[in-house]
Amino acid sequence: xxxxxxxxxxSVLLQPSSPSxxxxxxxxxxxxxxxxxxxxxxxxxxxxxxxxxxxxSPALLMGMLANIQISVLAVAIGTLAGLLIGALQLSSxxxxxxxxxxxxxxxxxxxxxxxxxxxxxxxxxxxxLGSHYFSFPDWIKVTLGLALPASANVAEIFRxxxxxxxxxxxxxxxxxxxxxxxxxxxxxxxxCLRRMLPPWMNLYAxxxxxxxxxxxxxxxxxxxxxxxxxxxxxxxxFTVTVYFTSLLLFFLYCYPISRFTQYLERKYAFS
Amino acid sequence: xxxxxxxxxxxxxxxxxxxxxFLLAADERSSxxxxxxxTVQLSLATIIFSLLAGFVLAAMLVSPRRWVAFAxxxxxxxxxxxxxxxxxxxAFLVLNMLITEAxxxxxxxxxxxxxxVVLVISLHKGxxxxxxxxxxxxxxxxxxxxxxxxxxxxxxxxxxxVQLPLAVxxxxxxxxxxxVDLIKxxxxxxxxxxxxxxYQSIMIWTQRDNVLELMLLMLAFFxxxxxxxxxxxxxxxxxxxxxxxxx
Numbered sequence: 001x002x003x004x005x006x007x008x009x010x011s012v013l014l015q016p017s018s019p020s021x022x023x024x025x026x027x028x029x030x031x032x033x034x035x036x037x038x039x040x041x042x043x044x045x046x047x048x049x050x051x052x053x054x055x056x057s058p059a060l061l062m063g064m065l066a067n068i069q070i071s072v073l074a075v076a077i078g079t080l081a082g083l084l085i086g087a088l089q090l091s092s093x094x095x096x097x098x099x100x101x102x103x104x105x106x107x108x109x110x111x112x113x114x115x116x117x118x119x120x121x122x123x124x125x126x127x128x129l130g131s132h133y134f135s136f137p138d139w140i141k142v143t144l145g146l147a148l149p150a151s152a153n154v155a156e157i158f159r160x161x162x163x164x165x166x167x168x169x170x171x172x173x174x175x176x177x178x179x180x181x182x183x184x185x186x187x188x189x190x191x192c193l194r195r196m197l198p199p200w201m202n203l204y205a206x207x208x209x210x211x212x213x214x215x216x217x218x219x220x221x222x223x224x225x226x227x228x229x230x231x232x233x234x235x236x237x238f239t240v241t242v243y244f245t246s247l248l249l250f251f252l253y254c255y256p257i258s259r260f261t262q263y264l265e266r267k268y269a270f271s
Numbered sequence: 272x273x274x275x276x277x278x279x280x281x282x283x284x285x286x287x288x289x290x291x292x293f294l295l296a297a298d299e300r301s302s303x304x305x306x307x308x309x310t311v312q313l314s315l316a317t318i319i320f321s322l323l324a325g326f327v328l329a330a331m332l333v334s335p336r337r338w339v340a341f342a343x344x345x346x347x348x349x350x351x352x353x354x355x356x357x358x359x360x361x362a363f364l365v366l367n368m369l370i371t372e373a374x375x376x377x378x379x380x381x382x383x384x385x386x387x388v389v390l391v392i393s394l395h396k397g398x399x400x401x402x403x404x405x406x407x408x409x410x411x412x413x414x415x416x417x418x419x420x421x422x423x424x425x426x427x428x429x430x431x432x433v434q435l436p437l438a439v440x441x442x443x444x445x446x447x448x449x450x451v452d453l454i455k456x457x458x459x460x461x462x463x464x465x466x467x468x469x470y471q472s473i474m475i476w477t478q479r480d481n482v483l484e485l486m487l488l489m490l491a492f493f494x495x496x497x498x499x500x501x502x503x504x505x506x507x508x509x510x511x512x513x514x515x516x517x518x
Contacts, residue, residue, distance in 0.1 A: 109497050110490050111455035113469065121482040131442060204377055205352070211352035230364070239368065243361045247353050254352040 049237050056229045056242065063222035064249050070139055070221070071208040074146035078207070079200070081147065082154025088170035089159050100155065112145075112210045119145030120216055120217040139221075142214040150207050157199045161192035194268055201261040207256050213249070222246050290481045299475055302442045306471030307492060313388060313457045313467055314496060318450055320393035323447075325400025332405045343401070350398035356459050358395060362385045363463045388460040400446055407442030408434055440511050447504030451497045468492060 088100035107115070117143045127134045165188050173183045215223035225248045230239040281291045292297040331343035350358070367387060371380040419433040422424075439446075461470035472485040500505050 055372070106490070109451070109455075109494055111458040111469075111493055113458040114486060114489055114493070117469075117473070117482070120485050121476070122486075181509070209352075209354040212356040213459070215356070225362065228359075236372070240365050243357070243365050245363055247349075247357050250353045250357055251349060255348060258348075258352055 013018075024256055027256060029186045030252070045177075049235070049241065052229075052235070052238050053245070056225075056233075059225050060222060060242070060245060060249070062175060063220065063225035064253070066139065066219070066221045067211040067214070067250075068253070070143050070146065070211045070214060074211075075150050075204050075207050077143070077147040078150025078203075079154050081151035083158055086155035086158030086162075086204060086238065089155060090162060104152045104155050104202065106154065107148045110149065110150055113213050113216070115148050116142055116145040116210075116213050116217060119148070119267060132233060138217060139219045140262065142211070142217060142219050143200060146207050146210055149210075150203060153203050153206075154200065157203065158192070158198050160199075161195045165191055172203065198261050198265045198268065201264070205257045205261070208254060209250065214266050222249060280518060284484075289487075290479070290483050291484055293475050299478075302466075302471050303468070303475065304421075306383055306466055306468035307394045308494075309385075309466050310468045313385070313460060313465070314454050317396065317453055317457065320389060320448075321396040321400060321449075322451060324393050324397025327433070328397055329403030329404035329408065331515070333399055333408055346458055347398040347401055350395050355392065356462060357394050359391045359459055359463060360386065361393050384463045384465045387459070387474045388463065392456055392459075394452060396449055396456070399449045399452070400442075402482055403442040403449065404438055406445070406479045407438035407440075420449045430482055437513075440508075440513065443504065443508055443511070447501065450500050450504070452464040453495060454500060498499075505506050 085100050085103055088096050089104065091097050091100070119140060123136060123141050123144070127137055169187060170183065173187045174180075178187065211221065212223050214221045215227070218224075223246060224243045229242050233239075233242075277294060280377070284291050293303065304514060328343050328347060331339050334340045334343070363384065367380065367382060370382065374380050379415060397406055415433060415437070416429060419429045424433065458469045459465045461473060468489060472489055476482045476485050
């Protein structure tokens with residue numbers, strides 16, 4: 001009797017951490033193994049292919065960092081703008097509400113690649129402020145191009161979360177004499193944040209995968225580096241390896257995020 | 272006669288600062304219209320093949336054979352967590368190159384960029400369809416399946432005649448969502464020089480510097496396509512609606 005109880009407790013304790021932990025552990029093991037290989041390559045690995053791959057791996061990792069930088073910044077801008085637009089979507093003024101709805105519809109339904117071309121070609125290459133010229137590099141334009149769909153999606157996630165709070169809570173709170181701002185601040189929003197987290201992380205993964213499109217407008221990202229490496233080295237086996245390495249790098253970054261999102265979804269499913 | 276109203280339209284749009292002169296040049300107009308056609312063909316082909324791939328993958332995901340389910344799960348996870356463009360490059364710049372090398376002696380590579388785009392996007396979205404269908408299959412109430420087996424349905428007939436029809440209905444909104452994403456995703460075809468509307472627009476705006484104008488046309492076109500998919504989805508939902516399920 002006691003044994004079975006203990007086993008039950010152990011499984012309860014282990015369950016929440018295992019799905020998010022194991023991919024992280026795998027990633028850590030992989031990184032350590034890679035570092036060992038780089039520092040002391042064993043004799044059987046000292047082929048030209050491995051040599052080229054080691055030479056190019058810092059450049060590839062820097063490229064991946066550029067992708068991550070763009071995605072983090074785009075989602076940060078998109079989240080701030082999206083929360084504002086999401087709030088406008090719930091405004092009691094009809095024209096404001098309609099304008100926000102149109103914004104969300106337009107940028108949720110536009111292909112990401114077209115928005116990236118749009119921001120790359122339509123924004124100027126430098127900004128003139130007073131007597132100063134600020135250059136406007138391509139990667140920032142791509143970031144803004146990705147922030148547009150991010151903001152529209154965050155607005156929709158926000159609206160969905162607010163509408164998912166049962167109406168009796170609004171009624172109960174207003175009958176307790178909360179003002180609308182207090183009601184939102186103390187009752188609705190705290191519940192929304194938790195519901196918004198899983199779809200928001202899905203959005204982050206989507207935007208991260210969208211950053212691969214940056215290479216098409218000449219941003220020096222992972223895929224661009226891979227193309228340069230493949231044409232510079234010009235060997236069939238290296239070309240095969242370098243593109244599949246890019247695929248692997250994206251997978252190693254996005255898969256743990258997706259597993260963690262699934263874990264959060266399960267955790268919040270019935271609360 | 273058609274030209275005269277087109278001339279008037281272009282002149283009117285120029286009045287509000289939009290330069291649509293390319294519509295008056297016969298070659299650029301025809302290449303743009305051809306681009307629209309290619310995008311429609313690409314969308315239709317990928318919708319069909321992605322749904323096929325989705326059904327096969329979903330069947331594999333719920334397969335009682337562990338290694339089949341495991342292989343399908345691995346494929347779905349890799350596909351869902353990597354960018355389409357990287358997959359397209361891995362397919363077109365790597366696999367296509369290897370196939371071309373292998374077939375050099377025997378008459379060349381029959382696979383065109385168009386086929387590769389259809390293949391990659393179909394498998395990519397097929398993975399998303401498979402996840403939706405799997406969720407649909409699991410949403411079928413156990414009681415319904417018990418009732419079916421007590422009526423003497425074999426496991427296979429139970430899957431095809433009871434579980435799948437219900438699962439498709441449950442998964443339909445999410446499948447339609449995937450198809451809308453798929454339409455937007457066809458724009459990556461321009462990366463490997465398939466002459467779709469994005470590619471043709473890039474060709475035109477590098478000549479004429481009218482990015483905004485072409486962007487508006489493309490957004491309107493993709494808006495139309497996604498609206499059509501949504502409309503078809505809603506019609507299908509009504510047509511397939513069952514009493515007792517949904518609204």
